[in-house]
Amino acid sequence: MSDPFERKIYEARLTPHRSMTxxxxxxxxxxxxxxxxxxxxxxxxxxxxxxxxxxxxxxxxxxxxxxxxxxxARSHETLDLTPLELVFAQIGARGQRKEWRFNPSWVRLEQTIHEEFGTERVALISRGECIEIGAFLGPDQKAELARELNRALIDARMGARFG
Structure with a gap:
């Protein structure tokens, strides 16, 4: 049986949109x-x-x-959330990787909304560190990401589910 603390509550891979194949x-x-x-x-x-x-x-x-x-366009970002940890990684076009790890109980999701243009910015904040996520996404995609991630963080704060 798998460890409930290792079970992924949320995972996402964010990629910039390119309309031309x-x-x-x-x-x-x-x-x-x-x-x-x-x-x-x-x-x-x-x-x-x-x-x-x-x-x-x-x-x-x-x-x-x-x-x-x-x-x-080969650059992307990943989000992996378990009951114990939120891992956010930015992978550049050449494969270089920057990674941040957060405790789901302490991380805060900040969303900047402009009344005319919609969601302009989504950021993770913890211990004075502010990391913007999905900067290349459009306003609607940022709003959806913020909604989904906020819901997942609430689930993670409830703790691991056994059984």
């Missing part, structure tokens, strides 16, 4: 480069070849910007 990205770049080529060829044949070169730089710049965006 890698396949759509390559298709977009292909179409963009083809369009750039169509516009660059007349300039090239008129002898204004530097214009064609700069149009090629636009395509390279766009490609690099998307690659950086896709790399940043």
């Amino acid at each position: 890698p396949h759509a990205f390559y298709l977009f770049i292909l179409i963009f480069c083809f369009g750039q080529l169509l516009f660059a060829l007349p300039f090239f044949f008129m002898g204004a070849w530097p214009v064609a070169g700069f149009m090629g730089l636009d395509a390279v710049g766009l490609y690099l910007a998307f690659r950086v965006s896709f790399r940043a």
Whole structure:
């Protein structure tokens, strides 16, 4: 039988939203480069070849910007809550990990709400330390996260359930 103190009450993996899949990205770049080529060829044949070169730089710049965006999308955050501990971890795009551990009885969830824009910030506060969670989420997602995590923290404070 599993230990009730090790049972996960809540767990979440928070990831930044990216609307473009890698396949759509390559298709977009292909179409963009083809369009750039169509516009660059007349300039090239008129002898204004530097214009064609700069149009090629636009395509390279766009490609690099998307690659950086896709790399940043590999970052994520995790929340694991048991009756004895809340573990919050931020994992960067290159795999570097920062981790905080809190006692569920002492940690406080702070939610900053703007009357027009909704939830702007969700943070864990304990012993004078304030850690923002899900900074990359939208207002509705932050509100849902705060609701779920607050409910889970209340369950954790009630203690482990035996049986």
